Amino acid sequence: MIQYPAESTPGVPSIIEHLGRHPMRPKQEIGQAMAALGFRVPRIFDTYQDAVSSGDRFFARSEHPGELYYSGLGMSYDSEGIHREEIEAVQKGIDDPDRTYWTLRRIARMAGAHYGHVATWHLLLTGKSSHGFDTEVLRDASLSYWQAAKGANYFLVPDNGRRERFYIGRVDEQEFYVVDEGEINRPASYTGENDPPVQELMGYYERVVGAAPFDASVAHIVECAYDGETEPVFLQALPTRPRQTAEFAVTNSQDGILYVRGVTPKEGIEFDILPYNPSHQDYHGGPFSYGLYDSEGQYEYAVSHAAALFPSKGGDYLTPNTFLRELGKAAPAHSGRSMMFKPGVTVGLTETAYKQLHGDDPFTKRRAWVRSDGTRATIRYWDSVERAIKQL
Numbered sequence: 001m002i003q004y005p006a007e008s009t010p011g012v013p014s015i016i017e018h019l020g021r022h023p024m025r026p027k028q029e030i031g032q033a034m035a036a037l038g039f040r041v042p043r044i045f046d047t048y049q050d051a052v053s054s055g056d057r058f059f060a061r062s063e064h065p066g067e068l069y070y071s072g073l074g075m076s077y078d079s080e081g082i083h084r085e086e087i088e089a090v091q092k093g094i095d096d097p098d099r100t101y102w103t104l105r106r107i108a109r110m111a112g113a114h115y116g117h118v119a120t121w122h123l124l125l126t127g128k129s130s131h132g133f134d135t136e137v138l139r140d141a142s143l144s145y146w147q148a149a150k151g152a153n154y155f156l157v158p159d160n161g162r163r164e165r166f167y168i169g170r171v172d173e174q175e176f177y178v179v180d181e182g183e184i185n186r187p188a189s190y191t192g193e194n195d196p197p198v199q200e201l202m203g204y205y206e207r208v209v210g211a212a213p214f215d216a217s218v219a220h221i222v223e224c225a226y227d228g229e230t231e232p233v234f235l236q237a238l239p240t241r242p243r244q245t246a247e248f249a250v251t252n253s254q255d256g257i258l259y260v261r262g263v264t265p266k267e268g269i270e271f272d273i274l275p276y277n278p279s280h281q282d283y284h285g286g287p288f289s290y291g292l293y294d295s296e297g298q299y300e301y302a303v304s305h306a307a308a309l310f311p312s313k314g315g316d317y318l319t320p321n322t323f324l325r326e327l328g329k330a331a332p333a334h335s336g337r338s339m340m341f342k343p344g345v346t347v348g349l350t351e352t353a354y355k356q357l358h359g360d361d362p363f364t365k366r367r368a369w370v371r372s373d374g375t376r377a378t379i380r381y382w383d384s385v386e387r388a389i390k391q392l
Contacts, residue, residue: 009069011218011239018213025063027236028144033213040233042225043147048091051079051145060087063142064118069239074334075114079148083110087143094142101134104141115141149235151227154196155331156205157341160219160241161263161374166205168196169331171223176328185321197228204232218242221337240341246373256353256392258323260377262345268371268378269344308343309354323348345372347379353392357381 015030016022023029028044035041045051051058062075077083077090086108093099093107104115118141119134153172159165166179178185179198186195204224209216218239224232246263318326327348330336340346347370349357357368357379368381380391 009239010242011215011220012069014215015068015213015239022065023068024065024140025142025144026065026068027061027063027146030213030236031146031234034208034211034234037211039208039211040231042149042233042235045145045147048088048143048145051147054147057148059146059148060090060143061146062114063144065140066118075110077110083108086110091143099135099138101138104138146235149225149233151225151233152196153223153225153235154201154232155337156201156222156224157240157337158205158219158243159261159374160243160341161246161261161372163243163245166198166202167331168198168201169328169337170196171332174329174332176325176331178324185324197226201226201232208234208237213237215239219341221341241344244374248373250371250373250376250378252376252378252391254376256350256356257347257377257379258318258320258350259327259346259348260372260375261340262343262372263374264345264370264372266371268369270367270369308339308346309349309357318350320348345370345377347372347377349392356390356392 015026019029019033031041031044043054045054045058048060051060058079060077060079067074077087079087089107090111093104093111096103101115101119105112115138119137152170155169155171157167159167164181168177168179169175173194175194175196177196177198179202182198184195184198201224204226205220205222206216208214208222208224209218209220214220214237219241220237220239222237223235225235226232241262244263246266248266327340331340357366366381368379370380371378378391380389382389
């Protein structure tokens, strides 16, 4: 079996220890473990045929050992959606003992893109790019079948660098909320009439991460279904970064900086600034920056980068609150959540500041340094033209 690099990632060892192995089907195996601990979990069918025979609405959820950590690999089919026929085709492809990378890629449009993402993820992690290796990686891919849960679908995640901040997203309605010291911030300008049950969901989050499979010192992305009447239904939990409080304070002006998440060491961290380009010779060498709307940027988070820099597109008119709205638009997707919460530090910049960091040639790698206390950040960079260190 392939050794998956995420096994040493914070939050992952406790799951492996509880299960006794690296799960081949993380969603299913963790779900079953949580059910055994008394948490409400949807019925998980043994086979595709069992799911169909039940007559109930169900979801076919992608499974792969890499999904234990990297949620950007996730794929889900709704049995009542437009991809009903694709579910059966994908399952037949997975059941084929002679399947190759290309046969899975060609099954259908949605599945083809998904399995391409899985292979690219491993290319970035390992540097191996032969089709034989791609096929080996996809040998570990499968599907699990879950009865549809009643209620709204929420994701819950604390800010790992601010004890008083918590994020709640409602996936089925594309809603995003930020809770600061118990007060709900609605960056997308909702009316407040349909606010989520904040205290109930935050309490549920703590019960989940306090359960045996998880390490509560690590911030997790917890996904659940909640109808407002009964206990929430567990869907999945993925570790992000350790929760920590800075023992220092950043005091410089925040001109050009709209959003900060995550804490660096007191001495800060150095990183490279380079746009998404997996063919670039330096691509495997360190942290990178990318745009919030770069669909390919999701791969970057697979390699546990130290820093992520998001530009606000369309000028410098965004405020910290409206920038949160832009983040919220990306958050309902698994890849968007990974973009926000998986890097060690996430910094939102005005467009001018972002361009200043990249310089006149955005495709030239530049060296930079960031120091963050979880609320404020300082960024310095090496200007190769003027041969000087500058600060935003």
